[in-house]
Amino acid sequence: MIQAPRGTFDILPEDAARRARLEGEAAAILGAAGYRRIETPTFEATELFARGVGEATDIVRKEMYSFDDGAGRSMTLRPEGTAPVCRAYIEHGMHKLPQPVKLWYLSSFFRAEAPQRGRYRQFWQIGAEAIGSAAPETDAELIVLLAEVLQAAGVGDVELHLSSLGTPEARVEYREELKRYLRAHEDRLSPEVRDRIDANPLRAFDAKDRATREVMQSAPTLLERLEGEDAEHFARVRALLDAAGLRYELDPSLVRGLDYYTRTLYSFESPRLGAQSEVGGGGRYDRLIEQLEGPPTPASGWAAGVERMLLATELAAAPPEPVDVFVAVADAAGTGAAFALAQDARRAGLSAQLELAGRSLKGQLRHADRIGARYVAIVGEDSHASLRDMSSGEQREVPRDAVIAAIKEAHP
RNA sequence: GUGGGCGUAGCUCAGCUGGUAGAGCUCCGGGUUGUGGUCCCGGCGGUCGGGGGUUCGAAUCCCCUCGCUCACCCCA
Numbered sequence: 001m002i003q004a005p006r007g008t009f010d011i012l013p014e015d016a017a018r019r020a021r022l023e024g025e026a027a028a029i030l031g032a033a034g035y036r037r038i039e040t041p042t043f044e045a046t047e048l049f050a051r052g053v054g055e056a057t058d059i060v061r062k063e064m065y066s067f068d069d070g071a072g073r074s075m076t077l078r079p080e081g082t083a084p085v086c087r088a089y090i091e092h093g094m095h096k097l098p099q100p101v102k103l104w105y106l107s108s109f110f111r112a113e114a115p116q117r118g119r120y121r122q123f124w125q126i127g128a129e130a131i132g133s134a135a136p137e138t139d140a141e142l143i144v145l146l147a148e149v150l151q152a153a154g155v156g157d158v159e160l161h162l163s164s165l166g167t168p169e170a171r172v173e174y175r176e177e178l179k180r181y182l183r184a185h186e187d188r189l190s191p192e193v194r195d196r197i198d199a200n201p202l203r204a205f206d207a208k209d210r211a212t213r214e215v216m217q218s219a220p221t222l223l224e225r226l227e228g229e230d231a232e233h234f235a236r237v238r239a240l241l242d243a244a245g246l247r248y249e250l251d252p253s254l255v256r257g258l259d260y261y262t263r264t265l266y267s268f269e270s271p272r273l274g275a276q277s278e279v280g281g282g283g284r285y286d287r288l289i290e291q292l293e294g295p296p297t298p299a300s301g302w303a304a305g306v307e308r309m310l311l312a313t314e315l316a317a318a319p320p321e322p323v324d325v326f327v328a329v330a331d332a333a334g335t336g337a338a339f340a341l342a343q344d345a346r347r348a349g350l351s352a353q354l355e356l357a358g359r360s361l362k363g364q365l366r367h368a369d370r371i372g373a374r375y376v377a378i379v380g381e382d383s384h385a386s387l388r389d390m391s392s393g394e395q396r397e398v399p400r401d402a403v404i405a406a407i408k409e410a411h412p
Numbered sequence: 413g414u415g416g417g418c419g420u421a422g423c424u425c426a427g428c429u430g431g432u433a434g435a436g437c438u439c440c441g442g443g444u445u446g447u448g449g450u451c452c453c454g455g456c457g458g459u460c461g462g463g464g465g466u467u468c469g470a471a472u473c474c475c476c477u478c479g480c481u482c483a484c485c486c487c488a
Contacts, residue, residue: 001461003479058486080488109488114413116482125488192485208484258487267488278488305488330446360441365448378447390448 007113007121017317018310019124023106025152026126033145035104035128040084042108046074052083052292054259056199063111077110081127082260082285082301083292089131090294099132100299106306118276118308127282129301131289136233139264139284139300140240146280146302147246150268154313155279158268161251162241164234165265166226168287174225175201185215205253221252230263237264260285264300272312279312280304324350325375325407326368330361333381337400341379348404374411377403 004010011019027037046066053060065077078084085103088094094101106126113119128145130138143160150158165171178201186194190209197204205216226234241248254265267281282302289297327342329335338354345352353371355364361378368376369390378386385403388395389410398406 006479063486111487113486114484115480119487123488127488206486275483275485276487280488303488308488328447357440361446362442362444362448363440367448369448373448376448380446386447388447393448395447 005121007115009120009122014317015310017320018315019306021315021318022126022153022306022309026104026106026149029145029148029152030104030128033102033141035102035130035145038085038088038103038105039107040078040081040088040105043075043077044084044087046076048083048087048292049076049079052086052260052288053080057259059111059258063113065110065112078107079109079111080258081105081107081109081125081303082129082258082288085127085129085301086131086289086292086294086299089297090289090292095132095295095297100130100138101132102128102130104128116276117274118305118311120307124306125303126306127301127303129299131299131301132297133300134286134298136236136264137240139237140244142282142300142302143237143241143266144244144246146268146282146304149304150279150309153309154315155270155272155309157272158270158279160246160248161254161267161269162238162248163223163251163254163265164226164230164237164263165222165261165283166230167262170225170227170230171222174220174222177220177225178202178204181219182215188212188215216253223250223252233263260288260291262286266302268304270308270312273308276308278305279308320372321351323353323368323371323373324411325352325377325403326364326371326373327352327354328361328364328368328376328378329355330378330380330386334379338377338379341377341385341400341403345404345407348408350404350407375407 046064049064050060055061059079064079066074067076069075085105089101089103104127106124108122108124110122112121115121126149128142130142143162147158147160150156166174179197182189182193182197182201182204186197188211189197189204190207190212193204193207193209193212202222204212204219207213207216238248248266254267261283263284263286265283267278269277270279271277273279280302281304282300284298284300286298289295289299325342325345327338327345329338342352342354353373355367357363357367359367365376365388373390376388376390378388379400380386383400384397385400386395387398387403387406
């Protein structure tokens with residue numbers, strides 16, 4: 001049997017209905033804040049991610065689905081949304097629009113990871129990006145919007161972790177300090193952390209290894225080294241969140257695996273999830289546009305995992321569409337008339353379903369009951385139809401061409 | 413890539429120490445010679461994940477393999 005590829009899944013009708021609801025909630029919240037929808041291609045030039053996400057990241061090093069497009073160019077199924085949106089911003093000259101340009105998307109992404117609860121190889125994210133503003137208000141607003149989307153999705157009991165990375169220049173000095181500290185305690189670090197001391201020392205804060213964690217407890221943090229405008233920016237973001245009544249925890253160990261982040265950094269964690277507890281997160285990325293050969297442009301944004309939100313919520317599916325009339329056939333002679341009646345009913349604005357499985361009349365009535373049909377019109381060979389009210393059980397003979405009017409009269 | 417758990421009908425599962433595959437739900441038909449929701453009867457549906465081995469005999473024991481899943485790692 002051919003199965004869906006490992007780490008992928010089918011979205012069956014019931015699940016699709018839950019997703020449609022989630023999409024509606026997000027569209028309303030983001031739309032009200034002036035964010036407009038954008039969709040970018042499912043695949044992009046590999047170079048976009050190599051440069052945008054960072055050559056040193058796990059995503060680029062081992063998680064991309066890349067392929068040759070047949071003309072010698074390397075393409076990659078998008079592993080994240082920020083770099084493509086920035087590419088579109090640059091390509092369409094959006095720096096000439098009023099800034100910031102506020103965009104949101106709901107798209108699927110692809111990463112070749114080992115699947116587990118809340119982590120898939122094709123997954124969906126809702127994301128929002130505000131490009132062209134360095135203001136701390138932009139970060140705070142984005143965080144508040146993400147909190148609202150999560151709230152509307154039914155993911156209420158989340159914890160917000162907040163940090164700041166400063167600017168890359170400010171980080172250089174700190175990185176050296178951290179490297180010196182790690183080397184001094186090298187013997188107690190896990191092998192993975194030790195191997196990354198030079199490549200990515202900040203990731204040591206992420207380690208789950210016990211001895212490493214103990215070492216990191218007394219490690220110098222970037223948060224305490226923030227100075228000047230970086231410190232002011234962060235203080236302002238915090239003040240705005242405080243004023244908005246949003247609770248958060250300062251988390252100096254918060255480190256994201258994407259290279260493009262600067263300053264503000266955050267994640268929302270849900271205790272209802274397993275090991276993959278992050279439902280959404282993001283931050284500021286003031287250098288990315290420039291790195292992709294656009295004009296120097298500050299920006300900020302986040303992404304939230306659709307599957308993770310759905311795992312952490314009780315959000316019910318939208319109720320199924322009501323069926324005004326089910327057109328049943330009493331004998332084969334009536335099938336043509338039944339077909340026409342169902343179509344006429346739909347043109348008249350009713351929802352109508354037709355018997356399509358060759359069921360017995362008893363079976364047709366049972367089916368009509370299951371799908372919640374309000375009326376059943378039983379069409380036979382003569383020019384009349386039996387119109388049955390399924391809730392009362394009352395049934396009367398009606399001229400076939402008066403069936404629709406009779407239903408509309410009862411349910412205007 | 414590494415480790416734990418699990419793979420029996422479309423779904424949820426039973427099948428004890430090996431004896432020749434079962435239930436409930438779903439679906440279809442009938443009871444009502446043209447009529448739903450309850451009830452009754454019947455039917456459709458299974459290479460017991462796959463391969464090999466032990467045995468007179470394997471869903472059951474052994475080995476290998478594949479898949480799913482949770483975790484490490486990483487992240488949404």
